[in-house]
Amino acid sequence: MSTAGWSNARLARMRDVMAGHVERGDLPGLVTLVSRRGEVHVAAIGMMAIGGSEPMRRDAIFRIASMTKPITAAATMILVEECKLRLDEPVDGLLPELANRRVLKLIDGPLDDTVPAKRSITVRDLLTFRMGFGSVMAPPGTYPIQKSMSDLQIGGDGPPNPSKTSTPDEWIRRLGTLPLMHQPGERWMYHTGSDVLGVLIARVAGQPLETFLRERIFEPLGMKDTGFSVPAEKIERLPGCYRRNPETDALEVYDDARNSEWSRPPPLPSGAGGLVSTVDDYLAFCQMMLNKGRYARERILSRPSVELMTTDQLTPAQKAGADIFFGDNRGWGFGVAVTTRRDELWAVGRFGWDGGLGTSGYSDPSENMVGILMTQRLMESPQAPRVFVDFWTSAYQAIDD
Numbered sequence: 001m002s003t004a005g006w007s008n009a010r011l012a013r014m015r016d017v018m019a020g021h022v023e024r025g026d027l028p029g030l031v032t033l034v035s036r037r038g039e040v041h042v043a044a045i046g047m048m049a050i051g052g053s054e055p056m057r058r059d060a061i062f063r064i065a066s067m068t069k070p071i072t073a074a075a076t077m078i079l080v081e082e083c084k085l086r087l088d089e090p091v092d093g094l095l096p097e098l099a100n101r102r103v104l105k106l107i108d109g110p111l112d113d114t115v116p117a118k119r120s121i122t123v124r125d126l127l128t129f130r131m132g133f134g135s136v137m138a139p140p141g142t143y144p145i146q147k148s149m150s151d152l153q154i155g156g157d158g159p160p161n162p163s164k165t166s167t168p169d170e171w172i173r174r175l176g177t178l179p180l181m182h183q184p185g186e187r188w189m190y191h192t193g194s195d196v197l198g199v200l201i202a203r204v205a206g207q208p209l210e211t212f213l214r215e216r217i218f219e220p221l222g223m224k225d226t227g228f229s230v231p232a233e234k235i236e237r238l239p240g241c242y243r244r245n246p247e248t249d250a251l252e253v254y255d256d257a258r259n260s261e262w263s264r265p266p267p268l269p270s271g272a273g274g275l276v277s278t279v280d281d282y283l284a285f286c287q288m289m290l291n292k293g294r295y296a297r298e299r300i301l302s303r304p305s306v307e308l309m310t311t312d313q314l315t316p317a318q319k320a321g322a323d324i325f326f327g328d329n330r331g332w333g334f335g336v337a338v339t340t341r342r343d344e345l346w347a348v349g350r351f352g353w354d355g356g357l358g359t360s361g362y363s364d365p366s367e368n369m370v371g372i373l374m375t376q377r378l379m380e381s382p383q384a385p386r387v388f389v390d391f392w393t394s395a396y397q398a399i400d401d
Contacts (some may be wrong), residue, residue, distance in 0.1 A: 004039030007400035012143070014394035015043045022046035027251070027358070027377040029239060030118070030387070031057035033279040034395050035287065035370040037225035042279060049240035058241045061230055061237045062374040063255070063262055064282065065160060065355030069194045071217060071285060072271035073127055073335025075209075076197050078216055084204050087127075089119030094203050097176030103132060108143045114179045121184045126193040126200070127334040128313045132180035134189025136275040137324065139235045148178055156191040157255065159243075159356060159378060160273050162228070162266035164323045168209075171268050188318050188332060190325065190382075191272050198215060198271025209269045221288060223281040228269045229262050230276055238262065238276070241357060243378040254357075254378055273356070279372045280363055284369040286352070289368050290363040296354040309334040310351040324382045354379070360388050371395045 019034055022045050029046030042263035044056040048086075079085040110361075117132070118238060127130045133212035136146050149157050152174040153164060154197040165171065175196070181189065198209045205212045210228050218226050232239045241255040255261050262276055289310070293301035311332025319326055328334070329341040340348040352362030358375035373391045 001081070004037040005048055005399055005401035006034075006036060006039060006041065006282070006331050007398050009207050010394075010398035010400065011041055014398055015045070015232045016393075017390050017394045018043065018387070019045050021390070023142075025251075026387060027375050028052075028242065029060075030373065030375040030394075031058060031060060031062075032391060033283055033370070033372040035283055036399070040283065044321060049257065050242065050253075056239070057282070058143065059225070059237055059278055061234060061278055062239065062375070062376070063160075063241060063355070063357045064277045064358055064361075064374070065357040066358045067277070067282065067353055067355040067359050067361050068271060068273050068275040069335045069353055070289070071335075072194045072197050072201070073309060074285075074289070074301060075201050075213055076127060077216060077301055077309060077334065078121065079201065079204050079306060081302060085123050085200070087124040088122050091126070091200060092120050092124055092195075094200055095172060098196070101132070101198050102179040102183070103183055104145065104181055106180050109138070109147065111144055111148060111179060116184050117180060119185070123197075124313075125184050126197050127309075128332060129188050129190060129193045129197065129254070130184065130185050130314075130318060131193050132179070132182040132184045132189065133175070134181070134192040136181070137321065145178065145181060146352065152178070154178070154192070155195060155270065155272065160270065162261045162268075162270070162274060163264070165266055165268035165270070167267050168202060168269070172196070177215045186318070187320065188314055188322050190322075194272035194335065194361050195270055197270075197350075198269060201271070208269060210265075212218050214386065217285070217300060218281075220300060221281075221284040221295050223277065223284055226275060226281045228274045228275040228276070229265045230260065232263075233251065235260070235263055239376045241376050241378070244380065251377065267386065279374055282372050283370055286361055286363045286372065290365060290368070291349070292368060310336060310338055310349070312338045312340050345393060354384065354388065358385075360390075367396075367399060369395075371400075 048054045088149035102114035202209045238257045242251040243254045292303040292393045336351045347366035350364040354360045358377045361372040
């Protein structure tokens with residue numbers, strides 16, 4: 001047993017369990033990190049690419065996808081604390097493209113069969129994903145609104161393709177041409193709220209989203225490898241990214257590191273899923289959140305802001321239809337999922353999120369613990385894949401006090 005309450009033997013067991021996923025060919029490589037009371041353990045397992053000769057490395061730069069969302073929420077709260085944004089004021093003045101909304105009468109109905117929105121969208125709606133618009137949990141093309149989202153390249157209807165996005169102003173203009181799917185505040189809908197926040201932050205700050213994130217979060221936290229693209233001098237640290245072919249069950253290339261979509265700045269810096277990062281960079285962010293807004297000598301957010309962000313903000317009615325995301329033991333705060341009932345190894349109050357390109361990161365205040373898993377394989381549904389389940393089970397069984 002170590003001073004931080006880790007069992008070294010059980011940490012070794014965790015490594016063996018995770019190595020098993022690589023040895024079976026489930027994925028080419030991965031990096032795990034667990035941190036408790038300041039003691040950090042990292043394991044880099046497998047290879048950077050299928051068929052490659054370079055071993056996975058601790059400083060590998062992964063496409064963290066939706067693990068971007070908590071960072072975007074934190075950036076929003078910085079502006080709320082500075083009184084440049086207010087949680088319950090309409091965003092119409094800053095985002096006129098989203099003023100005077102219309103709402104579909106039925107989510108499967110024609111796009112011109114609408115009613116007026118009962119109220120405007122607020123910053124709180126965006127943070128809690130209650131703006132009335134987002135990913136539709138149905139096969140692609142099932143409803144007319146899905147086809148329009150795909151045609152306009154709004155996002156939220158499949159894995160990200162950064163180079164195929166439009167500029168922030170054009171993206172928000174396109175979004176504004178579509179009706180909402182639900183009344184503002186009525187229902188939780190995944191993803192789109194964070195991209196809207198990215199546009200909003202840039203307009204309020206008067207600078208690109210990446211510049212604001214770098215100056216206010218990344219540089220103060222020492223997150224030197226986090227951004228919306230990987231510079232040429234670091235590209236060798238970007239692993240290949242893969243997804244399962246449903247017909248052959250084999251892994252095929254989704255994003256080749258040699259000509260990656262993340263090798264150049266995207267037109268739209270996606271606040272919902274655009275960042276790349278390393279386990280050590282993301283630990284700095286998670287540790288700041290675990291420390292109620294403070295990291296070393298830096299104060300990024302106030303304690304009340306972090307507590308608000310990590311408190312479930314949803315009613316049962318607002319969660320309706322989102323069981324695949326929440327089950328009956330989780331809710332949603334600002335940009336993060338929050339455990340609300342203990343039926344797993346982790347405690348009530350654990351918060352964080354996963355990335356659809358194969359990453360997971362959560363903080364557990366009860367255990368003073370952060371866990372981060374980064375892999376190269378796309379998730380196949382919002383439900384956690386086996387490698388995620390085994391990582392979190394192994395991380396918690398390694399606690400020894």
